[in-house]
Amino acid sequence: MTTLLTATKVTKRFGGLVAVNAVDFEIPEKSIVSMIGPNGAGKTTFFNCITGFGKCDEGEIIFEGTPTQRLRPDQISRLGISRTYQNIRLFAEMSALENILVGQHIFLHSSWMSAVIGTPKVHQEERIALAEAQRLLDFVGLKGQGDMMARNLPYGAQRRLEIARALATKPKLLLLDEPSAGMNPRETEDLTAFIRQLRDELGITIFLIEHHMRVVMGISEHITVLDYGEKIAEGTPAEIQKNPRVIEAYLGRGAATEGMATAHERHSDKTNSKLR
Amino acid sequence: MKKENFLWSAVKTGLIVGVVAIFICFVGMVEVFSKRDVIEKLITLGQFVLLAAMFSAGFIASRHTSSLLEKNKPVSNLVAGLVAGLFTGLVLALLVVVGAEVNLRAVFLNATTTLYDVLTLDKGVGNVWILPLIGAVAGLLGAASLLLPQILRRPITQALVFVIFMAFFSGLFRVVMINQGSDMSKAAKYLFGQTGLTLEGTLIFFLGVIAVSMLWSYKGKDIQAGVTRLPKAGRLSLRVIVYALIAYVALGLPQVSGPFIAQVIVTVALFVLMGLGLNITLGFAGLLDLGFVAFYAIGAYTVGLLTSYGAFGLQHIPFWVAVPIAVLVAMASGAMLGLPVLGIRGDYLAIATLGFGEIVRLLAGSDFLAPFFGGPQGIIGIQKPCLGTLGPFIRVDVPRVCNGLELGKPQDIYYIAVVSAVIIAFVAWRLRESRLGRAWMAIREDEDVAEALGVNLIQTKLLAYMLGAAFAGLGGAIFATLIGSIFATSMQLIVSINVVSLIIVGGMGSIPGVIVGAIALIGLPELLREVSEFRFLLYGATLIIMMLAKPEGLWPSQATRRELHHTEVEAGVKA
Ligand SMILES: Nc1ncnc2c1ncn2[C@@H]1O[C@H](COP(=O)(O)OP(=O)(O)OP(=O)(O)O)[C@@H](O)[C@H]1O
Ligand SMILES: [Mg+2]
Numbered sequence: 022m023t024t025l026l027t028a029t030k031v032t033k034r035f036g037g038l039v040a041v042n043a044v045d046f047e048i049p050e051k052s053i054v055s056m057i058g059p060n061g062a063g064k065t066t067f068f069n070c071i072t073g074f075g076k077c078d079e080g081e082i083i084f085e086g087t088p089t090q091r092l093r094p095d096q097i098s099r100l101g102i103s104r105t106y107q108n109i110r111l112f113a114e115m116s117a118l119e120n121i122l123v124g125q126h127i128f129l130h131s132s133w134m135s136a137v138i139g140t141p142k143v144h145q146e147e148r149i150a151l152a153e154a155q156r157l158l159d160f161v162g163l164k165g166q167g168d169m170m171a172r173n174l175p176y177g178a179q180r181r182l183e184i185a186r187a188l189a190t191k192p193k194l195l196l197l198d199e200p201s202a203g204m205n206p207r208e209t210e211d212l213t214a215f216i217r218q219l220r221d222e223l224g225i226t227i228f229l230i231e232h233h234m235r236v237v238m239g240i241s242e243h244i245t246v247l248d249y250g251e252k253i254a255e256g257t258p259a260e261i262q263k264n265p266r267v268i269e270a271y272l273g274r275g276a277a278t279e280g281m282a283t284a285h286e287r288h289s290d291k292t293n294s295k296l297r
Numbered sequence: 298m299k300k301e302n303f304l305w306s307a308v309k310t311g312l313i314v315g316v317v318a319i320f321i322c323f324v325g326m327v328e329v330f331s332k333r334d335v336i337e338k339l340i341t342l343g344q345f346v347l348l349a350a351m352f353s354a355g356f357i358a359s360r361h362t363s364s365l366l367e368k369n370k371p372v373s374n375l376v377a378g379l380v381a382g383l384f385t386g387l388v389l390a391l392l393v394v395v396g397a398e399v400n401l402r403a404v405f406l407n408a409t410t411t412l413y414d415v416l417t418l419d420k421g422v423g424n425v426w427i428l429p430l431i432g433a434v435a436g437l438l439g440a441a442s443l444l445l446p447q448i449l450r451r452p453i454t455q456a457l458v459f460v461i462f463m464a465f466f467s468g469l470f471r472v473v474m475i476n477q478g479s480d481m482s483k484a485a486k487y488l489f490g491q492t493g494l495t496l497e498g499t500l501i502f503f504l505g506v507i508a509v510s511m512l513w514s515y516k517g518k519d520i521q522a523g524v525t526r527l528p529k530a531g532r533l534s535l536r537v538i539v540y541a542l543i544a545y546v547a548l549g550l551p552q553v554s555g556p557f558i559a560q561v562i563v564t565v566a567l568f569v570l571m572g573l574g575l576n577i578t579l580g581f582a583g584l585l586d587l588g589f590v591a592f593y594a595i596g597a598y599t600v601g602l603l604t605s606y607g608a609f610g611l612q613h614i615p616f617w618v619a620v621p622i623a624v625l626v627a628m629a630s631g632a633m634l635g636l637p638v639l640g641i642r643g644d645y646l647a648i649a650t651l652g653f654g655e656i657v658r659l660l661a662g663s664d665f666l667a668p669f670f671g672g673p674q675g676i677i678g679i680q681k682p683c684l685g686t687l688g689p690f691i692r693v694d695v696p697r698v699c700n701g702l703e704l705g706k707p708q709d710i711y712y713i714a715v716v717s718a719v720i721i722a723f724v725a726w727r728l729r730e731s732r733l734g735r736a737w738m739a740i741r742e743d744e745d746v747a748e749a750l751g752v753n754l755i756q757t758k759l760l761a762y763m764l765g766a767a768f769a770g771l772g773g774a775i776f777a778t779l780i781g782s783i784f785a786t787s788m789q790l791i792v793s794i795n796v797v798s799l800i801i802v803g804g805m806g807s808i809p810g811v812i813v814g815a816i817a818l819i820g821l822p823e824l825l826r827e828v829s830e831f832r833f834l835l836y837g838a839t840l841i842i843m844m845l846a847k848p849e850g851l852w853p854s855q856a857t858r859r860e861l862h863h864t865e866v867e868a869g870v871k872a
Contacts, residue, residue, distance in 0.1 A: 095750075110746045124734050
């Protein structure tokens, strides 16, 4: 199996705080890998380093042979990396369909002049884009809601729309930041199946940050654990569950009697109420 | 928390509105406004403002009552409205009584005897008791308006709004109708007074709108269904008829309105033009550009320097050649300013552009650059546009002869402005529906996310900025020919602020909203001379009220509208 993305010694500091500390990381092609870790461990920050959101201070990230740390976020997205956000960031005042169409931006090439004149090529391009957007909307189960303003969609639909928008860029690597936050068990189950479908049917590599242990352990092929910005463990779900350092990292923050999974559930309940 | 007694709340509302009313009196608004009628011989604009205050006191109190009691209780609501209006009237009465005893003028310049006469309806201090009485009645009506069932409330509100609109614009309609011939002239004099409506006119408009509105609520669905049932060709021709009608009015208006109003209409058209330009930068891409006037100035000066037959004229080329050059120059300066500052976000961008606007104005008017731009003397002798061939340039200060049609009058320039506005509106509309428009809106919503989806921020923002600048340049170019001369002093910051405000009032990102906003903020104050004295006070008040009551603007953009419709449909389903 080839590696899609390799990160070596990635470090990110905020003033004195080292949010991500010399993390080595690898994502094999067409795999589903996860990153877990307690609150503030630096997971989202690591995502941001990959997407060029805030440049990482040290280290190197190579995506399909291309070093990315000198590229702007829009260039990185053109390489085939797309993401969703922990606290949903849709274009609130645009319709669901328009949100997805923005995701297709990189595949549309008409200049502003030809758009004003309205050449047949532009019309053709728009028609194809619209059909594709509609298809993606159906794909994530939002059929018929394309005209709804994004901010008026129900919470679960917003999460799915964000995934549809990310898919519109035709990514090879999809980064999902806590996709199950705020979902009930039923929705979580659907989501798990959906993520698997993305990989199996579309061949998209998935990199997941997740607090829901059932989701993580259920679908990940490989798990990396961060704590205080440092990688403290990695391996298969079974290995991670047994790893004493991981258990300690979690229990150290939770009540001593609680198991790891319950500590997590408690956390995600907290995030849910925050998000709502 | 213990719930407030609704009567006490009504008293408070009344007192607060009373204080606001006194403020309106002390800034001199009531007195100045009294010179204009809303309804001839019955109610002046000054009295109207006070009545409106009392009415809203009643309305607000009534709404408070409903929310305090958690339901509509007609008697309590009406009592609350009455009390609130009464107290507003009492506060004003107190002002009159105090004013009769103490010389308030020492402190408040506008506390004149005329003001007291206006307040007591010329009946003298002895009859000051009518004020609370009127207040109570107005408050009662305000409270009652909340209780009306929807089916009555809508027509009445519409009729009131229409009557007020007709009263404000009565000067315009009157002149236009009088110029139509003697029959129309008679009708005009029947409906409109010197300023404002006649009593008959008021009744006709009021009842007319109510009738139409009622008819629409009964038959409107059928008519709408009828229109949608029409075959495609029929619907198309219907649309063509509507557009033709709008075009006919828009194009014919300055011909029949006389020179003064024509001037006002040109000014409005120019602001529409600039509003459409800034709407791309601000409304679509969300870049708050307070230095918009800089590009306006650049366009004006380019045309001035290129076409003037005065001392500073450089090329003496025709208007039609100079305008595209001016647009390109403005666009290029947009790029030059845009590149360094577009990395800045939000508020900082506003400040940076604001600085740029001031720099351009100061440079253009400076003694240092006077050899090129005329300094404080400005550039004069700008050649009027000519349809036909221009005679040769002979010497300085002698206009070139136009062999053909010279477009010198404001009415003529108006057509140039309208054609330009239509072109810009078309460009703006096409761009909004394109991938670029979506990228702009995405940047407006969340630029980090837009960038992560592959939108090149610098390129996209720069394009919005340059197009906005180009259209401002076009506005400036037309302005220069309209006035025939340019002075740096006419390129004030206030021009930028006007344009920003009209976009906000009209509805961000909405193309028709720009037109509505320009008519409301630029046209109205010009037509109502009395109002223009308090222009900025009213601007401020309008903006605040808009932000509170209707943040999406008077004519929101398609998306917002579609959305509102959506929620209505949903609510309908649930109900
Ligand atoms: N822009 C920033 N400026 C300063 N500090 C930051 C910034 N972003 C994140 N941090 C800090 O970096 C650390 C890592 O944050 P990060 O958001 O990556 O955590 P996380 O693992 O995603 O946590 P969570 O599970 O709560 O999402 C935290 O201590 C956070 O406060
Ligand atoms: Mg996070």
